[in-house]
Amino acid sequence: MFFVLFRGYCMNNFPDWxxxxxxxxxxxxxxxxxxxxxxxxxxxxxxxFATLLSPAATDELEALAQRAKQLTRGHFGNxxxxxxxxxxxxxxxxxxxxxxxSSDRKQPRHKLTEAQLQTxxxxxxxxxxxxxxxxxxxxxxxxxxxFLHSSVKAAAAHFPKVTVExxxxxxxxxxxxxxxxxxxxxxxxxxxxxxxYEECHRWGEKRDFAYRIAAPDRAFRAGLxxxxxxxxxxxxxxxxxxISLYQHAIHLMKTxxxxxxxxxxxxxxxESGGFTSxxxxxxxxxxxxxxxxxxxxxxxxxxxxxxxxxxxxxxxxGIGINKMSVASRTTVGGYENGRAEDEGQFEIDDGRDVETFxxxxxxQHLEPVFKxxxxxxx
Amino acid sequence: xxxxxxxxxEFSSRLLVGTGKFSDVETMVAAVKASGAEIVTVALRRxxxxxxxxxxxxPLSQLDRVTLMPNTSGARNAKEAVRAAMLARELSGxxxxxxxxxxxxxxxxPDPIETYEAAQTLAxxxxxxxxxxxxxxxxxxxxxxxGCASVMPLGSAIGSGHGLSTRELVELIIxxxxxxxxxxxxxxxxSEAAAATEMGCDxxxxxxxxxxxxxxxxxxxAFADAxxxxxxxxxxxxxxxxxxxxxTSPLTAFLSTPE
Numbered sequence: 202m203f204f205v206l207f208r209g210y211c212m213n214n215f216p217d218w219x220x221x222x223x224x225x226x227x228x229x230x231x232x233x234x235x236x237x238x239x240x241x242x243x244x245x246x247x248x249x250f251a252t253l254l255s256p257a258a259t260d261e262l263e264a265l266a267q268r269a270k271q272l273t274r275g276h277f278g279n280x281x282x283x284x285x286x287x288x289x290x291x292x293x294x295x296x297x298x299x300x301x302x303s304s305d306r307k308q309p310r311h312k313l314t315e316a317q318l319q320t321x322x323x324x325x326x327x328x329x330x331x332x333x334x335x336x337x338x339x340x341x342x343x344x345x346x347x348f349l350h351s352s353v354k355a356a357a358a359h360f361p362k363v364t365v366e367x368x369x370x371x372x373x374x375x376x377x378x379x380x381x382x383x384x385x386x387x388x389x390x391x392x393x394x395x396x397x398y399e400e401c402h403r404w405g406e407k408r409d410f411a412y413r414i415a416a417p418d419r420a421f422r423a424g425l426x427x428x429x430x431x432x433x434x435x436x437x438x439x440x441x442x443x444i445s446l447y448q449h450a451i452h453l454m455k456t457x458x459x460x461x462x463x464x465x466x467x468x469x470x471x472e473s474g475g476f477t478s479x480x481x482x483x484x485x486x487x488x489x490x491x492x493x494x495x496x497x498x499x500x501x502x503x504x505x506x507x508x509x510x511x512x513x514x515x516x517x518x519g520i521g522i523n524k525m526s527v528a529s530r531t532t533v534g535g536y537e538n539g540r541a542e543d544e545g546q547f548e549i550d551d552g553r554d555v556e557t558f559x560x561x562x563x564x565q566h567l568e569p570v571f572k573x574x575x576x577x578x579x
Numbered sequence: 580x581x582x583x584x585x586x587x588x589e590f591s592s593r594l595l596v597g598t599g600k601f602s603d604v605e606t607m608v609a610a611v612k613a614s615g616a617e618i619v620t621v622a623l624r625r626x627x628x629x630x631x632x633x634x635x636x637x638p639l640s641q642l643d644r645v646t647l648m649p650n651t652s653g654a655r656n657a658k659e660a661v662r663a664a665m666l667a668r669e670l671s672g673x674x675x676x677x678x679x680x681x682x683x684x685x686x687x688x689p690d691p692i693e694t695y696e697a698a699q700t701l702a703x704x705x706x707x708x709x710x711x712x713x714x715x716x717x718x719x720x721x722x723x724x725x726g727c728a729s730v731m732p733l734g735s736a737i738g739s740g741h742g743l744s745t746r747e748l749v750e751l752i753i754x755x756x757x758x759x760x761x762x763x764x765x766x767x768x769x770s771e772a773a774a775a776t777e778m779g780c781d782x783x784x785x786x787x788x789x790x791x792x793x794x795x796x797x798x799x800x801a802f803a804d805a806x807x808x809x810x811x812x813x814x815x816x817x818x819x820x821x822x823x824x825x826x827t828s829p830l831t832a833f834l835s836t837p838e
Contacts (some may be wrong), residue, residue, distance in 0.1 A: 246610040250693075255816065270611070274791055275738050275739065275740065275787065276738045277600070278599055278600020278601065278738075278791065279600060279601060279602035279791070280599075280600060280601075280602075290651070291672040301786065326629075329630050329632070329633065331627070331630075331633070379798050381586065399750065426655070426684070427684075454685065458683055459655055459684075460682035460684060461685065462685075493660045498685075498688060500685040500687070500738075501685055562586070563603065566603070567601050567602060568601060568603050569633075570625075570633065571627070571630060572625065572626075572627040572630070572633055572634075573624055573625065573667075574624050574653065575623055575624040575653065575663070577623065577659070577662050577663050577666050578624075578653050578654060578655075578659050578662075578663065
């Protein structure tokens with residue numbers, strides 16, 4: 202299966218600095234001894250990363266997990282940082298073929314009024330949440346930059362850490378968000394393959410690959426502290442996407458020495474439009490990818506959302522992953538009214554509440570950390 | 580053992596401990612107690628007045644014989660560190676402040692320029708300033724001149740467990756320093772802490788090595804013993820290190836021959 206997926210992946214259509222093709226031979230040819238050497242080195246490079254993604258490394262998954270756990274505990278300790286998403290709006294002008302918010306989907310559209318935003322925020326405060334991620338779809342007249350800006354300002358009054366996952370913005374817009382109390386953004390490239398990118402993003406502003414790939418650079422230049430990046434695993438070959446993501450991370454770390462990056466591993470989930478994944482990544486593959494990133498980036502936060510199943514999240518907590526969302530609702534107004542899940546951006550798998558999730562962490566001798574930031578740093 | 584003097588404060592213990600990375604607050608508090616530490620550092624960003632369960636400050640403030648040393652971790656420049664220090668003093672009532680400015684959130688290496696600037700400001704504001712710093716002998720003297728109560732050079736990267744990899748530089752800092760030198764960060768084993776006090780450090784600060792130990796309380800005690808032993812050995816006067824056997828026929832015997 203692995204090699205079948207692989208052979209189909211020879212098109213070299215990536216920008217040079219993101220191109221995974223030069224490293225694919227390493228993935229294919231790595232032997233057990235290469236994997237052991239990659240696990241032993243203290244200065245892994247992209248060659249070791251490719252080795253850790255290889256079929257030979259799949260056979261050594263336990264050794265990868267052990268190394269990943271050591272490194273995670275060394276840097277992040279026995280803690281898991283928690284956050285929750287807050288959907289501000291599901292209006293969207295985008296044409297992302299895989300997304301439940303895409304403008305051609307028939308689902309009802311909502312956006313939070315100021316009063317509803319306050320209600321959602323107090324529901325989250327009651328759940329002890331201290332870090333929130335504000336989300337919208339692509340830029341629309343209903344949910345435009347000003348709407349996002351005022352939502353950030355409102356949220357910053359209640360939460361020490363507020364981040365945003367919305368549309369790609371200009372550097373000036375990012376600066377305005379920063380001044381309003383936003384700490385960082387999350388912006389996934391979705392796929393690093395420009396041809397596939399164009400196929401999936403059928404219309405709208407998001408269709409511009411180059412503008413989106415440079416958005417994290419604009420955010421850092423504007424003074425934002427953190428940028429979360431990731432590929433939507435399942436769109437393209439997950440190995441190739443991971444190698445490009447590695448290169449994107451390296452680029453950001455070299456270019457913005459004060460910038461904090463984090464890496465997320467969203468997997469394509471079923472959504473209301475029925476899009477099916479052309480390159481599904483199973484849990485074992487996903488775990489291997491996360492371990493490889495942890496081993497090569499021991500001090501970068503690695504994030505896992507409630508898209509994943511409870512058992513998988515329990516297993517990955519503290520052995521690679523150090524930050525997780527909890528008790529998420531992907532519907533607009535979901536915390537207060539528990540709106541039907543079939544209106545969400547994607548299906549949630551781990552639906553446990555905060556208390557249940559935290560008691561699982563504590564059973565594993567991991568401390569759930571809600572507040573790890575302070576408004577004084579704005 | 581004589582006292583550790585920091586500004587106008589005096590302490591019996593020469594082990595300072597950090598409070599992050601523990602699997603739960605109870606384990607952390609037990610380890611702090613077991614370590615006998617009298618100075619405990621806690622990040623302002625882990626103060627949570629709204630949620631007792633998520634708050635590190637509350638349980639630590641209940642401990643007798645413990646002076647809190649809030650730290651400014653999260654600050655990426657002097658301005659932010661000064662703001663954080665002011666807020667931390669207001670919330671904790673402690674004038675001890677660990678200046679911790681690491682603008683790169685990944686490797687967490689301290690920024691010498693911003694640290695110096697913040698130290699100057701905070702010393703003038705009456706804080707007992709404890710700067711976490713690169714193991715740089717020149718910067719150490721600059722920070723002393725700026726009015727710091729100690730210097731806290733790193734042994735190796737935070738959380739790395741690479742021990743005293745900056746040993747030669749720390750030796751230079753110790754040789755010239757007029758204020759206490761406290762190795763902070765990177766220690767893994769009590770033997771490394773003993774080596775630090777034995778070579779002349781006045782104290783050590785440990786967090787990860789205790790938090791990530793199989794039995795944090797037992798490791799806290801082990802570090803306390805090691806720090807005491809190393810310091811006592813230093814006070815006792817170590818024999819000289821000789822690289823070769825002493826010659827039985829002195830080479831300079833001819834110099835005392837009567838002319």
